Structure formats: structure tokens, C-alpha cells
Amino acid sequence: MLAYQGGSKGAFEELFARYRTRLFNYLRRSLGDSVQAEDLLQTLFLRVHRARETYEPSAAFSTWIYTIARNLVRDALDKERGEIARKVIMRKSQRETDEESVPAEERIAAEHTAPETKLQQKEIATRLQQALLSLSLEQREIILLSKYEELSFSEIAAVLGCSVTAAKVRAFRALKALRSMLGNVKELC
Amino acid sequence: MTCEEVRELVPEYVSGHLTSAEVHALELHLQTCQSCAAEVRELSHVWDLLGQWPEEVPAEQTVNVIRQTVVSDLATRQSAAPAREILPARKLIWAIVDGLVFTLGSVAVMAGVASLEGFSAPLLLGSGALWSALYILAFALYFRSGGQNGAVVNLRVIATAGLFTMGFSLLAARTLSVEKLVQHCQISPWGAALFRCVGQEGAYLLFGALYALAPLLVVSFAFGERVQRRPILHGLLCAGLFFLLTLPAIYLQCGAFSLGVGLSWIAGAFLGSVAGAPLGFWLRARGQS
Secondary structure (H helix, E strand, C coil): CHHHHCCCHHHHHHHHHHHHHHHHHHHHHHHCCHHHHHHHHHHHHHHHHHHHHHCCCCCCHHHHHHHHHHHHHHHHHHHHCCHHHHHHHHHHHHHHHCHHHCCHHHHHHHHCCCHHHHHHHHHHHHHHHHHHHHCCHHHHHHHHHHHHCCCCHHHHHHHHCCCHHHHHHHHHHHHHHHHHHCCCHHHHC | CCHHHHHHHHHHHHCCCCCHHHHHHHHHHHHHCHHHHHHHHHHHHHHHHHCCCCCCCCCHHHHHHHHHHHHHHHHHHHHHCCCCCCCCHHHHHHHHHHHHHHHHHHHHHHHHHCCCCCCCHHHHHHHHHHHHHHHHHHHHHHHHCCCCCCCCCCHHHHHHHHHHHHHHHHHHHHHCCHHHHHHHHHHCHHHHHHHHHHHHHHHHHHHHHHHHHHHHHHHHHHHHHHCCCCHHHHHHHHHHHHHHHHHHHHHHHCCCCCHHHHHHHHHHHHHHHHHHHHHHHHHHHHHHC
16 A cells, blocks of 8 residues: 555556455445446546545555445445335346446356246345345444455444444344344255 | 453454463363354354455456546656755755854853863864764754654654753753762762772763753653654754753863763763653653653
């Protein structure tokens, strides 16, 4: 990051390669919308680029960048409010029919999977998405940061601006809420 | 471990962030508590289930737009940025002028403290030139001030603290020099006992250290507020600068002494410097945190 602050293109490329997919998935899972996540990904990296000189090496870079991502998600959700969930379902069904939108690796793996397993996986993914989107934003972001972004609870607490204990309590409650929502899905596995 | 404590550890347990000792303690509880065991089993299952939401990659077009925007902005800034100067000419002139003024002031103070007659003219001129160079270096660091906006080292604080301490040190030399203090000690009962214990070299080592440590500690603590991180590094750099600045002053005062006394004084000043400034910056940083 320090090299990027100094204007190094190579350093930017390295950071971009390391974080773009992770952040895209964080945004996609937070919003439940890949198209909106791509728009926000652009906004996010441009914001990081503009704010790079204010970055202090005393803070972990991952904490800094996820804090920016989290603020973007909150701003986007504040704008759209309840419309997000409706858009997700519409776009999801559109995406499922569009094979081109599925990444190549996933497509190859899918071709070698039995049809009933594929259906089952899609159903699980859809139910997971619905369950996560039904959580409050606070609960959802803590699951995303701990499960998918693999941040430690001290890093999560720094991103969310709360104590480590509060982050753990919130994570426990989020998991319990997910358990009750995913009751039927567990039977599929 | 209580059921309440287990609940607090569950998120870290399922995400694999617990230490082996914590895992052991938690699993020990699960062996005896059926309700916690069932809850942890179910939540672990939910955690594993979350892994089945596959990852996607952003569209190539989006990636290219971001890359092109950032890279072209970096290129534009690089070509527009002026050649980086170590110190602009105007600031360099100020550093030289200030350095020479401080040198003349310091020599004037030292002329009142120590007899300079024992030094040959070339030796005095050489000492003066070295002192000027060191003062100019200190002011150049002050005017460079490149470390103020979140950089690792804040040069301005280091230079300011070093120069302030040098001022204090000259003031102390003028009012109660180490030489006078040693003389005073020699005629006092406790001082005589001290001299018997540590000898003349030991006394100069001790007082040299105190004369460096005390002002550096106070000044670095006072300026430590502007040091956001790495207080020890700032302290060591400040100590190094002050020690270099004070060397000519010690040399001019040691003209009439033996080599052993002179070296003891220098060693004392060095020890006092490397202890005082890092301690002052560290104490301030600790107080702020």
C-alpha cells in the first residue's frame, strides 16, 4: 500500500489482483445483486484510489478497505431501501438462464456434476442467499466478514466500529437466526 | 467453562479462530453439556452450509474500466509531478543562515564558559565549521518536513526537539556547567564520597549523562504529541542529532582535561541521549494511547 501511495502502478496491480474478487463477492453477497456489486466495485476502487494518501500504515489495509466497502453498501442500501430484495429475485432468475454470466471454472465444474446435484446446489445457494438477505444488515455483514472474507474478530470489530465481544455476540445471534431460516435446507445435505 | 462462555466462543470455534487450548476447554464442556453440544453441532452445520454459496468473479469489462482509470490517473500524476527535490533552494538558504547564526551564538556561549586559548586557530576553525555543518543539517531536516503527513518519521519533530535541547544544554552550561558542578562536588562531603567511589572519570560520565538525559527527556516528552507512531525510532534519531550537536561543545570544554575525562564526558552524553529522548517520546505515546 505504501508503494501504491507513492504512485507505483505495479503496487496497485498487486492490490487490485488480491482484493478485487474478494471485494466483489463481499458487495454481491451484501446486496444480493451482481450488477449493482460491479457498479459499487468501481466506486470502491476509485474511492480507495482517491483516499490512498490518507491511509495510515498503523491500521491493517484489509480493515481499511472493508470499512470503505461496508460504508458503500450501507449508502447503497439506504438509497434503495426495500427495493433491493425484489431486484435480487428478478435478476437471479435472469442470471440462471444466462450461461455466459457464470464464470468459466464454475461452468466446467457444473458440466461434470449430475443434474440432480446441480439442482440441489442451486436450491441451496438460492436459499442461503435468501436467508442471508433476510438477516439485518449488521448480522449479515458479520457473517460475510467472518465466513467469506475470513477476517479475525478483532479485524471485524475494527471494521464495524464495535468491541470484539460485541462482534462475537452479534455473530452468535446471526448464526442462530440463520439456523432457524435454513432448517429445511439442512435436510438437503 | 460455563454455557455463557461457550456461546461467546462459538463464532470463533466454527470459524477456526480459537487457540488449541481454547478448543480443548470448549470441547471438554461439550462432553458434559448436551444442550451446548447440540447447539454447537447445529451452528457448525450452518457455518459449513454457508460455504456452498459459490464465489463469482467480476466481469472482465468492470475490471478493465477500474484498471484503466487508476493506471491512467497514476501516469498523469507522475508526468505532472515536478522533479522531487531534497530541499528547495529557498529553504536551503534559510537552513544555512539559521545554522550559521546558531553556531555563532553557541560559540559566544562557550567562550564565556570555557577558555578557548588552549586551542590552535585551525583547530577552532575546524570545530566551528563542523558545528556549522551540524546546525545546518538540523535546520535542513526541520525545513524538509516531509514526514508530517502520515509518513513513518516526522523529521520536523526530531529537528525541533534536537535544537531545543541544544538550547537548554547551552543555557545549562552557561549557568552551571558540568565542570563547575564537578568542582562543587569535590569540596562537598557527599561529592567527595562520590569521587572516592567512581573516580573523576566516573563523575564526568555520570554528570555528562544527566546533563543530556534531563533536557532531552523533558523536550521529547513535550514534543512527543506530534509523533503518531514509532516513538523509540524518533527518540533515537533525536538523540543522535543532539549528541552530534553537543559534541563540539563538550570538546571545547574538555580542552584542559585529560583524554580519559573527555571520553567519559562524551560517553556519558551519549548514554544520556540514547536513554532520554526515546524515553520521553515513549512516555508521551503511552500517555496518549
